[in-house]
Amino acid sequence: MKTAGYLGLDVGSISTNLVIVDAAGTVLHETYRRVGGSPIASVQSALLDAQAVLGESVQIAGVCTTGSGRNLIGAVVGADVVKNEISAHAHAAIHLHPEVQTIFEIGGQDSKVTLVRDGVVVDFAMNLVCAAGTGSFLDSQAIRLGITIPDLSERAAQSTAPTSIAGRCTVFAESDMIHKQQTGHRQEDILMGLCHAMVRNFLSNVCAGKEILAPVVLQGGVSANLGIRRAFSEILKIDPIIPKHNMVMGAYGAALIASKAGIRQTIFRGYDLCLRAIFTQSFGCTDCPNLCEIVEIVDAGRLISRSGGRCRKWEGDTTPSKEKIESK
């Protein structure tokens, strides 16, 4: 007998995460992988993985996509629900820790705080134009120092005398780190100083004016970093809870949402989509001065979706471009 599985896909700036849960919300499979240049290809390989692991025992009964690529991937895989990542992350955290009051989520390029009272989201904030204090910055620093991210995490946690690093801006933080390294501070202490700076920046920019109450859940890709965890508990004087699926909470939330959405017949397009060449192309619509860019998704030579126009007239129109232009 086949189990009904609900698929959650979180397509973010840095990683593509996939979680499959059963009807009760138990995780059957999870993947975290770096996106690289092509979100579609990374989703395809994540899906192939899932199929290889679960085999024929699980039947996908519902799909929910989230993350900044949610609409694109939603059209590619056939998503029943498309949910924003703020709600998806909160959903997962509340499911695992119903008593949570504050959720910190630090991802590749965004960081957000969500306030929860009595199991309901009451307020949220997300970084606007500055990526200081997100995973991308840690990434670039690790590359500069020639170490890996897990390395950075462990070394920072071993620091005994963290230095102080200016955290207002990533560019200046970097100059400050170079300065400290030239004056002879140990790398561990500089790295921990960096973690402190990132957390201070996050608390003073994103969380400005928000009431932070324990219990605090810390999730998102950066929550795997021991230095960042340590910085949060030292600055806030609250030990953040790291949930069980901390790296894939967005996808987990999406999967939970799919499992509770009451989907009767899923529009999931099947694992076969991993084996076909799916690519996107775009063109500028010249029908009005808005000059919108219309994105087309082509699946094995067949146009399956169009989107992007402000006037919505392209939405759902899948006449092949050639005929479309000729008919004008």
Add this chain to the structure above:
Amino acid sequence: MNMPQLAIEPWGNYSLALAASVECLHVRPWTHTCTTPEILKLGVEASPEFSCLSFKVTTGHFIKAAMEGVEYGVMVNSQGTCRLRYYRMLQQKLLKERGFNLFIFGLGYDGIKPPLIRHFDPTMNDFLRCCFRARLKVLTIDELETAAWTRRAVEQRPGDTTRVMNTALRDLDQARTVPEIAAFRKTIPARFNQIPVHADRRPLKVALLGEATILRNSFLNQNIEEVLGGLGVEVRNFFLLGEEMRNIFNIGLWSKNGRSALRRLAKPYLGTPVGGHALTSVAHTVRCAQEGWDGVIHVSPAGCMPEISVRPVLRKISQDMDIPVYECSFDEHTSQVGMITRLEAFVDVLTGRRRKKGL
């Protein structure tokens, strides 16, 4: 016949009414209901970086107009502390530096006969006729907008309301005389009633407040009305020109949206004038809380002095009166994807709040 042309700053759909109003001056109006990427680019290039988006956009419109050979322009003057009152002079200089001969008239508190009217000097008959026409068009557009906001939240097929609205606006633009406009106005309910709706839904009610240029320009606010409508939210954009006109001419003394009524409402939170639309933002937030609206979205251009001044005030009202307020600032870099993500999350918060309260 070689009539001079007059460029009017963009006021969303109200541009149609304003265009009709200047015909009495025997000039051809030049205007847009919404900014295009090209106009924004022109404005951004010409403007100081830290000026607000409203400045950049209106400057862009005047430059584009000048490039198309328009001789005159008209721009509102404002009283009070908003920098808008100097925008016209600065824009005039920017145009001159670029070698354009477009003269911008100010329109505001310039006495009974503003320079614009003095220059073109229409007959009293023409003037009055156009005033009536414009007033009726403004009121008609108010009615259209209100109908669209309520319908869009419950429409069955996404996009229906927008289609009806666009056709209606085109038809309204064709209506020239007062009887024609009045006849058009009668068709509004029928037009919107033909849209199939989910009659059983009780959509969330969200107020859009803040700075008028952003509220009114669907290009600048990333189409916020339609995005929210698509999420099943009934919005009300609190900048309705009909209401605003009553205030300007001070015949709104007794109306519930009159200045004095608003000042009374805002009194506990805002004792001094801050300029811009600060008073309306504060007063309407208080009223929305009293009337039990689901939430308020406060929009402003990044760097807008009056609106930034009232943000802490709005946060206080939000705490005191238990009404969620979401603040968003717009500049030329605002990404639509990020905007939609935040709006969706805000709508989720409001839905959760309703469920929790058992409403």
